[in-house]
Amino acid sequence: MHTWGSRTVVLLAASLYAVFLPLLGWVEQFWTLVPALALFGFAGNLLNVSVNTQAINVQAHYSKPIMGSFHGLWSLAGFLGGAFGTLLISWQQSPLSHFLLVAGLGLLIVAVAHQFTLRQDEGSEAGGMSLRRPEPYLLRIGLIAFCGMLCEGCMFDWSGVYFQRVVQPDATMVTSGYVACMSTMALGRFLSDYFTHRFGAARMLQISSTLISLGLLTAVLLPYLVPAIIGFLLVGFGIASVTPLAYSAAGQARTVSPGVALALVSTIGYLGFLLGPPLIGLLGEVFNLRISFALVAVIGAAVGVLAAGIATKSAKVRTPA
The missing domain is CATH 1.20.1250.20 (MFS general substrate transporter like domains)
Known part of the structure; x- marks a missing residue:
């Protein structure tokens, strides 16, 4: 993110997060599940850090805190995702069809939302990653x-x-x-x-x-x-x-x-x-x-x-x- 900016990383991470999800529905053995979960977890936390960086940049344009509302939407999405999963299970949908549907929805959200992301990070002129003791x-x-x-x-x-x-x-x-x-x-x-x-x-x-x-x-x-x-x-x-x-x-x-x-x-x-x-x-x-x-x-x-x-x-x- 320090090199490319949070906008590039958040769009890449959100796309990978959606693309890697169906892998979990395809795998049938432990040795294939582990790398699939590793890729999915990698994309998920890359998205977590980059989207929170975007949120901090958006908050900088406001006169009051708004970070809690972003995380509230994350919690709301958790409830909706659980309800959606329960509905698909009741319809006897397979995990693969469930994950493909969610992945498609995720990519659609990225396609619509990318135009509203901030292009310039606040404080990007500060230091990048280095092997030293954090402050x-x-x-x-x-x-x-x-x-x-x-x-x-x-x-x-x-x-x-x-x-x-x-x-x-x-x-x-x-x-x-x-x-x-x-x-x-x-x-x-x-x-x-x-x-x-x-x-x-x-x-x-x-x-x-x-x-x-x-x-x-x-x-x-x-x-x-x-x-x-x-x-x-x-x-x-x-x-x-x-x-x-x-x-x-x-x-x-x-x-x-x-x-x-x-x-x-x-x-x-x-x-x-x-x-x-x-x-x-x-x-x-x-x-x-x-x-x-x-x-x-x-x-x-x-x-x-x-x-x-x-x-x-x-x-x-x-x-x-």
Whole structure:
């Protein structure tokens, strides 16, 4: 992105993301599935970093934060994708036909949307990638993303298991915690821009940290259906703004370009998403899931500690390129 610009990379990555998806429907053996997943994952994270760089550039033309709304649309797309997949399964469509249809839709979106992308990146004159220690500011933002995405990964992978093993509701309510968390996460991302504009990034991260810890501790200390659902609702609101705010803050680094800064923060953050769920499972086996979720509450509290002193600079109104 530093060499070609985020516009070129986001269009290439979005196209590859769509093209690689049908590969997952064609493969029938493990040894072919692994490289297909590797290609798909590569395109996905390349798209993640480049489209967030575009979002930071768009936000620079506004007088208030808008990053949360972009991530809210991502959450909304997740709901729509799940519903669309459920519909196709009910129609007894094969994975390959499902993936080909989604790939075609993805390429159509790229064809329509490419004309609205920004051609020039803000801060592209700053440094590119180099083998040196990142500045402390970016390391701190990366750790915030790490903690936030670890909590997010825990809710993605373990909320249903927690309800099944610990809360033990009626079978029809086992997924209620997951649904509660994902719903408030999506809603919270659309609301987070308003509250970030009002309270500032550092205060918003501290509020988010409090909600994550309070929600998880509620579910741990009161492992019953209603309190656990309320707790997971709070967690969803808490994790909603951590990643968008971390990405926004990364884009304000001045020693490297926004794309390079986002790549670094995204890499550290995804380590939390990758390592968190196995860690929860290991602790759950050694101790129990309540202890595991209590540890995640502590990690959520670390977001607020790390956020002290992080302040997102006010964006200036500019004429779009």
